[in-house]
Amino acid sequence: MPSIHDVVIIGSGPAGYTAAIYAARANLQPLMIVGPQPGGQLTITTEVENYPGFPQGINGPELMQHFRDQAARFGTEIVEATVESVDFAKRPFVMRTEAGEFLARTVIVSTGASARLLGIPSEQEFFGFGVSACATCDGFFFKGKRVMVVGGGDTALEEANFLARFCTEVVVVHRRDQMRASKIMQERSQQNPKIRFLLNATVEEVLGETAPRHVVTAVKLRDTKTGALSEHPIDGIFVAIGHQPNTAFLKGSLPLDAKEYVVVVPGSTRTGIPGVFAAGDVADSVYRQAVTAAGSGCQAAIDAERWLEAQAHG
Secondary structure, three states, X not given: OOOEEEEEEEOOHHHHHHHHHHHHHOOOOOEEEOOOOOOHHHHHOOOEOOOOOOOOOEOHHHHHHHHHHHHHHOOOEEEOOOEEEEEOOOOOEEEEEOOEEEEEXXXXXXXXXXXXXXXXXXXXXOEOOOXXXXXXXXXXXXXXXXXXXXXXXXXXXXXXXXXXOOOOEEEEEOOOOOOOOOHHHHHHHHOOOOEEEEOOEEEEEEEEEOXXXXXXXXXXXXXXXXXXXXXXXXXXXXXXXXXXXXXXXXXXXXXXXXXXXXXXXXOOOEXXXXXXXXXXXXXXXXXXXXXXXXXXXXXHHHHHHHXXXXXXXX
């Protein structure tokens, strides 16, 4: 019979590691199942300059290694596996992985969300080197440069308006002849002299140099009506076509909203199942920042600790 853990954390990243640090320091001996991308989205981020405590900035993978080392230092047991399914209908809770089953009195879900990307090879080649999915994270690096935003919703126009603070020109590319964004966001963007629109266009290829380092120099677009190709000089491209929370393994086991984010009680990390908590981007469709994820990881660990204490004295 597998041992029953007080706390099992599903997923790593800023939320999961912070939850592990707090749970371990509370002597809950947490077990973390890191998932398919240990460290989360920051492991594919070249430079992080907006995380407090690193005035000179820090490489994303290096920052996440610091998180992991700190969690391990306080006794977190780290398992290199991916949760394939869960059973929250009985207690203790069951997490099933390719490495076996794990049992828990409380669970913290911190599996994050993945940016939806264009799915072209050149996008992957230049990701983190001129291709980004987060203007808030990377916009400052393009100060005084010309960039492109791909998308037609509110998120794309929010990113465009944010980038216009730094960049000389922001070109918004959308595959249809009309934007999906709200009327007020469209009006705000159209009134911004730094923003212009290219409609009925899709990105075919990201062009750039690979030596002495990766640099984006242009984007090849295809006209969706005529099929004609055109090349546009550009310094960076921001993909803003949405995020997908990593919750497929939770369907039917935990309440999710219409966008498949985990539903939590406002002002807490509690989910619809007592003893199960959610932290980070998996429950946050608004901010999606490392620092907010870390903060909610702290909250989740405290919520789990208090829940366990209440059960012991109930």
